[in-house]
Amino acid sequence: MTLSHLSGSSVVEQQFPLVFAVRDPEGHKGTFGSVGILGGAPGMTGAVILAGRAALKSGVGKTYLALAQTPLPVAYDSNYPELMLHEASGLIESASSMTAWVAGCGLGQAPAALALLRRLFAVRAELPLVLDADALNALAQGEISNTWGKGLVVLTPHPTEAARLLQTDTRTIQSDRAQAAQTLAHRYRAWVVLKGAGTIICSPEGQWQINTTGNVSLATGGTGDVLSGLLGSLLAQGIPAEQAIPAGVWLHGAAADALVSQGKGPIGLTAGELPDAIRDLRNRVSFKENHK
Template identity: 40%
Template sequence: MTPLVGAEQMRELDRITIEELGIPSLVLMETAGRAVAEAVARMDPRGPVLIVAGRGNNGGDGVVVARALVDRGVPVQVMVLGSLDRVSKDLGHQLAVARRLKIEVEALGGAELEARLRAALSGAAVVVDAIFGTGLAREVTGDAALAVGLIRASNKPVVAVDIPTGIDADTGQVLGVAVRADVTVTFAFPKLGHALYPGRAHSGRLEVVDIGIPRSLVSKPSAIWLDDSIIERARPPRAPDAHKGSFGHLGVIAGSADRPGAALLACRAGLRAGAGLVSLASSRSVIERLGGSLLEVMGLSAGEDELSARVVIDGLTKRRVNALAIGPSLDPCEGLESFLREVLDAIAVPVVLDAGALDALGSDPSWLKAHAAGVVLTPHPGEMARVLGLDTATVQGARLEAARGLAEVSGATVVLKGASTVISDPDGTVGIVTRGHPGMATGGSGDVLTGIIGALLAQGSDVPLAARAGAQLHALAGDRAKEARGHRLIASDLVEALAGS
């Protein structure tokens, strides 16, 4: 798994490396620029490479790129946005070196900017975006915005230095306008903006290069980029003499008369994710309608229309469930919050809450902190917005902050679903899942995730690990299902793909 850092953390890492360890900033810049030049050279440009640079240290990296490419015999054209008299100290040094080597650097601005840059772009084989880096915290405007627009309109291959210009390094959001890169070469550690959309899409293929900043300096990263190794950490070993009781009993409380399939998907996902036993507590109509579909699932009829908390508690306690998964297609009703509180008060096992159960949390989910066995919440952006009293656009614009906020107030581990799923613990520790694809955006996909996380909890995984591994396993199943069936998946395809994931 890979540490992810934000803009402020990266600034501090730079500072420590330069000021406390004594590694000069120009050494870091030289290493960074040459790494970008190598990435450009691998593209085998059949013509000049155009470097469009800003007046800060990202521009300094760009001038090093030019010098390194000239050393390789690659023709270059370097354009700096704005006056060459007002540049960062390190860029000034690089410009002086370039002049001594007779590498021409043009200042680009004013009325001629558009015509000159358009002409340069028309003749370029590859464009290097060295305008703004990870320190950008405002909208791209003026000449820089015009340059970004022209680069995008040129449709030329683009290599971005550190992060595409216009992408917020902390959120992945577009700051007005942004470059779309084919390749982004970033330094030391990937940034949050590389993992979160839309920055992830703008970054293209991401290459992370070592420029001399020690990895040991990062004791607590801004987030962790999760990979498949976390899945096996959450799965217990299967001993030769194991039996069904060795792998936990998951109690699923789900289903409604018009959407019984959600309950079935959660149950089947729980079994495919390794739970030894699964019981479904639902209304009589759901149990009867599913009938023969519940071949491997034990049914518990818990009321005619509304579920009886007492029947659910008595039935699942008697069956000694090890974890609960509550919510898929549960109809929101006036008594659902009190039902949920009563069940969690009585059954002291870890629980994952989804869908209808999230709507029952009320305006103050802090009461979940009393459930000492641990809670996982799995909202999609709309559900997250309702719980936090925000609009969906606000949640999507600050996914890390939203997940951390709900985790802190509820005491639960929060899985904010969507492209680049964000998982936050109450202490602010965050994991990000970047597996998966748009074909997983189908009805019932979230019910499958609920069953997976519930199964890992039932098998004894701790709450944070079950949430992270469950989200990664869900995405892995989606990728496996795509290999077998293509993009247009249904939720049942994900369940079946779990068998080999």
């Protein structure tokens, strides 16, 4: 068992140098990867938009949103036209053109949406895959199975979702969060991010860490979508999982801490405020680390 308390920026600078490295001045949008995000069923478009904005602001080269709606409810995100919106069925057929995928943010449980998820499993070509929200619920209910093939998979449950996956109750999960994360990691052969106060990050081999950034301001709708988009973005940029996943969790919580320190929370902080703070932190730590 490995236990590492991830808190101050000096820790993440040392543990995750690839996340906070200065960018290659000759880099271009292709250099920094492409992430596809599947979700956004009718009435839940905001979830996939939030995930996309988080991916965009955390540095991925190109962000594609695969919406589980036909036709699309909007042509583009007017605040962030850089996000490329597509009907999911078409984008999934070019799944291998991405460098990572995220699935589940506002996906819903409709049969057509779950068919899209199964199709993504079939064609993702071993690309990193982050599963959240409705994808986890479908897995827990047996509507889908872990037929996602080889390649990195990250599960990001909150305690109630973890309880469904393990067929127990939330109290049991919370009584031994590390054990719950390890059990999930072993069962699904995946990285696990068990969200909540003291988020647990567990590798498929069972090594786990506690993240100590973050606060109660994150207890609001959409913050999990932001985390999923952030994790997908870092993985799409080619950062290895052992750095991208814990550093992403650290950035997500540290962004909330920074906003609260500025008087923007904890009451009333919104998920949509996090991506800018995440971008600021990644740039600030990178600048400080490389200009000592």
